[in-house]
Amino acid sequence: MGRQRTINDKKFWNSPKMAGRTQEDRATLVYLLTCTSSNIVGSYSIVPRIAAAEMGWDTESQFMPVLKRLCDSDFIKYDAETSFVWVRIWWEHNSPKMALAPTLRQKSIKQIREMPAHWISDYLDDMAERLQESDEYREMLIQEFQASSQSANQGENHRCDATDRVSIPHRQPMDRPVDDYSSQISGENTKAAIHAEAEGSRRGKPEGHAQDNRVSVPYLSHIPRGAGNYNPNNNYKNNNTTTDRLIFPHDLSRAAQASIEEALLQVSDTDAQKLLDELAAAIASKKVKTTITQLFHGLLKIYHQGKLQPSSGAIAIADKRSQNGGVGQEAIATLKRKMLIN
Structure with missing residues (x-):
C-alpha cells in the first residue's frame, strides 16, 4: 500500500534556499522527499540507476550530476560507497516530534543507526537543533545515543573518543594472515x-x-x-x-x-x-x-x-x-x- 508524503509549499517553492535551483534540482528534491525508498528520518539507501529510471533520466549524464550539485549546495549528503542519501531539508517537510513519538520512536532510532557512521553525529546535532522547543524529545534523543555510547565504551573491543556522543563501530579489520x-x-x-x-x-x-x-x-x-x-x-x-x-x-x-x-x-x-x-x-x-x-x-x-x-x-x-x-x-x-x- 502506498504512503502519503507531504511537502511544505512555502518552505519549498518560496524558500530563499531554492533561489537559482534548476528544474532538475527541484525535481530531484521532490523525488528524494517522496520516493518509495524514503523512510521516517530522511536518510536511506538508493539505487541510482533505479532512481534515474523512475525519473525518466540517464544515470551518468543526468541523475548523478544533479545529485552532485545538490551535495555541493548542501541540500543532501550522498555516500557513494553505501549509496546512502541524507536529505538535509527533510525536517522542513516532516515533523521530528512525530518521528520520535512513542509509536515510531524505536523504528526512527533504528533507521538513524543504519546510516553511514560518519554522518550520525552531524545528523543528531541537526535534529536536536530542530527540537529546541521540545525539550522532552531532545533530551530523549540525547539520552538514547549517550546510552549506546556508554554501552560501547564498556566493551573491550570498542574504543571511543571521550568527546563522542555516539559510538557506531566500523567493520572489524580482517585478522586473517x-x-x-x-x-x-x-x-x-x-x-x-x-x-x-x-x-x-x-x-x-x-x-x-x-x-x-x-x-x-x-x-x-x-x-x-x-x-x-x-x-x-x-x-x-x-x-x-x-x-x-x-x-x-x-x-x-x-x-x-x-x-x-x-x-x-x-x-x-x-x-x-x-x-x-x-x-x-x-x-x-x-x-x-x-x-x-x-x-x-x-x-x-x-x-x-x-x-x-x-x-x-x-x-x-x-x-x-x-x-x-x-x-x-x-x-x-x-x-x-x-x-x-x-
Missing part, C-alpha cells in the same frame, strides 16, 4: 588491496563533504545552458567514465557491479579497465577470502595512491581481450547471460 590471499596471478596487488581496505575500516569512512559549510549557496540567476540534462546547464563538468564500455568480471553480482560502477565514475576508461582486469585476475586466483567489493575498493585506493602495478594475471586478461578484437571472455559470458535473460 594477508599471505592467505596471495596468488601467482595477482598476489602483490591483492595483498596491498587488503591492507588498504583494512586500514580504511580502522579509520572509518572519510566525510565526503565539508561539515562546516551548512549554508546553501544558490547558483547565479543566469545559468549557462548547453548540452547535458533535460533542462541543461554547464555548472557540472561531466568527466565520468562511461561504464557501458567496460568489461566486468562475469561472476559479479548485480549489487557488486553497481557499487563498482559508482566508484569508477571519476576514473578514466583506460584506468578503469585496468582496475577491472586486476579484479578479474584476483577472482580467478580463487584465493581471495574477502568480499569482491572490499577487494575492489582496496585496489582503487592503491590506484589513487599511484602504487598500482599491473599483475601478470591482469596483463594476460588484457592480452586475451586484445586477441579477441577487444571482447574478452568476461564480455562473452555477459552477452550470453543477457541473451538468456531476454
Whole structure:
C-alpha cells in the first residue's frame, strides 16, 4: 500500500534556499522527499540507476550530476560507497516530534543507526537543533545515543573518543594472515588491496563533504545552458567514465557491479579497465577470502595512491581481450547471460 508524503509549499517553492535551483534540482528534491525508498528520518539507501529510471533520466549524464550539485549546495549528503542519501531539508517537510513519538520512536532510532557512521553525529546535532522547543524529545534523543555510547565504551573491543556522543563501530579489520590471499596471478596487488581496505575500516569512512559549510549557496540567476540534462546547464563538468564500455568480471553480482560502477565514475576508461582486469585476475586466483567489493575498493585506493602495478594475471586478461578484437571472455559470458535473460 502506498504512503502519503507531504511537502511544505512555502518552505519549498518560496524558500530563499531554492533561489537559482534548476528544474532538475527541484525535481530531484521532490523525488528524494517522496520516493518509495524514503523512510521516517530522511536518510536511506538508493539505487541510482533505479532512481534515474523512475525519473525518466540517464544515470551518468543526468541523475548523478544533479545529485552532485545538490551535495555541493548542501541540500543532501550522498555516500557513494553505501549509496546512502541524507536529505538535509527533510525536517522542513516532516515533523521530528512525530518521528520520535512513542509509536515510531524505536523504528526512527533504528533507521538513524543504519546510516553511514560518519554522518550520525552531524545528523543528531541537526535534529536536536530542530527540537529546541521540545525539550522532552531532545533530551530523549540525547539520552538514547549517550546510552549506546556508554554501552560501547564498556566493551573491550570498542574504543571511543571521550568527546563522542555516539559510538557506531566500523567493520572489524580482517585478522586473517594477508599471505592467505596471495596468488601467482595477482598476489602483490591483492595483498596491498587488503591492507588498504583494512586500514580504511580502522579509520572509518572519510566525510565526503565539508561539515562546516551548512549554508546553501544558490547558483547565479543566469545559468549557462548547453548540452547535458533535460533542462541543461554547464555548472557540472561531466568527466565520468562511461561504464557501458567496460568489461566486468562475469561472476559479479548485480549489487557488486553497481557499487563498482559508482566508484569508477571519476576514473578514466583506460584506468578503469585496468582496475577491472586486476579484479578479474584476483577472482580467478580463487584465493581471495574477502568480499569482491572490499577487494575492489582496496585496489582503487592503491590506484589513487599511484602504487598500482599491473599483475601478470591482469596483463594476460588484457592480452586475451586484445586477441579477441577487444571482447574478452568476461564480455562473452555477459552477452550470453543477457541473451538468456531476454
